[in-house]
Amino acid sequence: MMDINQVEKSDHTLPNSLIKDKTPLFEVNHLSLTFRQYKKGLRESSTQVIRDFSLKIHQGEIVAVVGASGSGKSLLADAILGILPENADVKGDLKFAGEELTMEKQMLLRGKDISLIPQSTNALDPLMKAGKQVQSVIKRKNKKSIQERIFHKVGLSKKAGEMYPFELSGGMARRVLVSTAMVSEAKLVIADEPTPGLDEHARNETIHYIKQLADGGKSIMFITHDITAALEVADKVAVFYAGETVEIANIDDFTGKGENLRHPYTRALWNALPQNDFIPLKGSQPLPGETINGCAFESRCPIAVEYCAQKPPQNKSVSGGIVRCFHA
Amino acid sequence: MLEVNGVSYRYQNNPWLFKQLNLVIHPGEVVGLYGKSGTGKTTLATILAGLKKQAQGDIKVDGNLYPIKGFQPVQLVWQLPEKVVNPKWRMEKVLAEGGDLDPELLTALGINEEWLNRYPGELSGGELQRFCLARALGPETRYLIADEMTTMLDAITQAQIWHTVLQLVKQRNIGILAISHDPHLLKRVCDRIINFDELVGNVY
Numbered sequence A: 001m002m003d004i005n006q007v008e009k010s011d012h013t014l015p016n017s018l019i020k021d022k023t024p025l026f027e028v029n030h031l032s033l034t035f036r037q038y039k040k041g042l043r044e045s046s047t048q049v050i051r052d053f054s055l056k057i058h059q060g061e062i063v064a065v066v067g068a069s070g071s072g073k074s075l076l077a078d079a080i081l082g083i084l085p086e087n088a089d090v091k092g093d094l095k096f097a098g099e100e101l102t103m104e105k106q107m108l109l110r111g112k113d114i115s116l117i118p119q120s121t122n123a124l125d126p127l128m129k130a131g132k133q134v135q136s137v138i139k140r141k142n143k144k145s146i147q148e149r150i151f152h153k154v155g156l157s158k159k160a161g162e163m164y165p166f167e168l169s170g171g172m173a174r175r176v177l178v179s180t181a182m183v184s185e186a187k188l189v190i191a192d193e194p195t196p197g198l199d200e201h202a203r204n205e206t207i208h209y210i211k212q213l214a215d216g217g218k219s220i221m222f223i224t225h226d227i228t229a230a231l232e233v234a235d236k237v238a239v240f241y242a243g244e245t246v247e248i249a250n251i252d253d254f255t256g257k258g259e260n261l262r263h264p265y266t267r268a269l270w271n272a273l274p275q276n277d278f279i280p281l282k283g284s285q286p287l288p289g290e291t292i293n294g295c296a297f298e299s300r301c302p303i304a305v306e307y308c309a310q311k312p313p314q315n316k317s318v319s320g321g322i323v324r325c326f327h328a
Numbered sequence B: 001m002l003e004v005n006g007v008s009y010r011y012q013n014n015p016w017l018f019k020q021l022n023l024v025i026h027p028g029e030v031v032g033l034y035g036k037s038g039t040g041k042t043t044l045a046t047i048l049a050g051l052k053k054q055a056q057g058d059i060k061v062d063g064n065l066y067p068i069k070g071f072q073p074v075q076l077v078w079q080l081p082e083k084v085v086n087p088k089w090r091m092e093k094v095l096a097e098g099g100d101l102d103p104e105l106l107t108a109l110g111i112n113e114e115w116l117n118r119y120p121g122e123l124s125g126g127e128l129q130r131f132c133l134a135r136a137l138g139p140e141t142r143y144l145i146a147d148e149m150t151t152m153l154d155a156i157t158q159a160q161i162w163h164t165v166l167q168l169v170k171q172r173n174i175g176i177l178a179i180s181h182d183p184h185l186l187k188r189v190c191d192r193i194i195n196f197d198e199l200v201g202n203v204y
């Protein structure tokens, strides 16, 4: 069993080279996700939201997932946990610790070996005090003192533990959600936007703690729009656009004008940061379900050529990363 | 002009969050506000939007003293959009609360027509945030309180949304209070930036 104290001084850390040779803790291959929807007139239509997604996360590794709003990141998290709405169909292989992650297995592991920090603060129980909510996921003794210690870590006072969700500020609610996953004994933590709206101190504490969890041997999928945070702690960065990973990049690739990035979308994303050029890209992401014959980024891509619209580019390995673009 | 004169507030018997606070926002001006979590920024935002009453002091918008009768010209974009939309309403109905909206504005905010038919739970975090912004930008809005308005958006969409909003600021001469923890963003979009902790420095 892992205590949060032990996490801090744990020496389970394996050198990266060793980790890479082992079976990944979590692996997903060719995942796709489709919604069945009834439109006006009761015609059933299906909308594909995630296409051909593959990713491995090793023990002790942090993989950041960044990308377009509405590109399917939260649904990916829900698919891993097996908590999608009933009208969603998932295809593809999910593996946890080398074994197939079936629906029964997902149910068994959810909240135990795999835990989620959800994006929506509606996940908090409105009728339960914040401290109690965190204590309720602790399986060991000394629930209260463990909860207070983790609150202290993320900068929440003892008083905050006595508050109901409606009495918390936005940043406080966010930190209660983070605490809930932090005290669990999960081997895989999926953090879906754990830091929006946090002040600098709370944000730094939170990502520092995520890093500590990984150093203690946990695997983390860190979904975030805060690219700087991703670069501070992640081992690699998966970039999502229109339901696909367009690139899996290394931390060092994010520098300068993004010359080392392989995909034009990733480069545009990097340059759109307020601390870089704050340049908006014209147009919008294709909608889920829109027919795309070629590259999903073609309509906005500054270097597109004719055949980009005709057939879809496949994933390929380029200079230590993976990219889905003909020109990389 | 939106004028805040000597405004104070506290929840029940808790300590004062701010006392004798003063603030002015001019039409066409973008004012940034940042500060520590849990110190009262959202509370101030809800007071400015006329949704909570201050304990002391007064607020005037373009010469009219609060409480405002009829349409509230100061509109708030909430920090946590999931808290302020009725989960049982389709987005069409949610949007209707903002009055007649310009379809071009919806397009500029990256809101797709197909989503109008969905329930809030069937949208991504950033999609819902954009709906809440659209709802606050009705034709009668004179001031916008943008509480962490683009935190759920990727950098490209964030830049798109802010460019659209800054254009509206010019066209319609709207005044904005932008609450954010991102100093880079505030530097990009604001005419001046205020530290909330200094603003309430006189709390005891």
Ligand SMILES: Nc1ncnc2c1ncn2[C@@H]1O[C@H](COP(=O)(O)OP(=O)(O)OP(=O)(O)O)[C@@H](O)[C@H]1O
Pocket (backbone or CB within 6 Å): A035, A049, A068, A069, A070, A071, A072, A073, A074, A075, A076, A085, A119, A288, B121, B122, B123, B124, B125, B126, B127, B152, B153, B154
């Ligand atoms: N229940 C649903 N039915 C139909 N479409 C849905 C449903 N839930 C989500 N979607 C759509 O699927 C797409 C992906 O949503 P998802 O929440 O995964 O996005 P995201 O990448 O997490 O975005 P954000 O960064 O804004 O949180 C969105 O376009 C959304 O509108």
Ligand SMILES: Nc1ncnc2c1ncn2[C@@H]1O[C@H](COP(=O)(O)OP(=O)(O)OP(=O)(O)O)[C@@H](O)[C@H]1O
Pocket (backbone or CB within 6 Å): A163, A166, A167, A168, A169, A170, A171, A172, A197, A199, B011, B014, B017, B035, B036, B037, B038, B039, B040, B041, B042, B043, B044, B079
């Ligand atoms: N309904 C309430 N009853 C009692 N206390 C409340 C209530 N709502 C908020 N508070 C408290 O008031 C303080 C200020 O909250 P507010 O939401 O204004 O902070 P904030 O500055 O916006 O923080 P953040 O940066 O985290 O969004 C917090 O300490 C919060 O716990």
Ligand code: SF4
Pocket (backbone or CB within 6 Å): A263, A264, A265, A295, A296, A297, A298, A299, A301, A302, A303, A304, A305, A308, A313, A324, A325, A326, A327, A328
């Ligand atoms: S495949 Fe073509 S359109 Fe797609 S990103 Fe590469 S160059 Fe641009």
Ligand SMILES: [Mg+2]
Pocket (backbone or CB within 6 Å): A073, A074, A075, A119, B124, B125, B126
């Ligand atoms: Mg999301």
Ligand SMILES: [Mg+2]
Pocket (backbone or CB within 6 Å): A169, A170, A171, B041, B042, B043, B079, B147
């Ligand atoms: Mg707030």
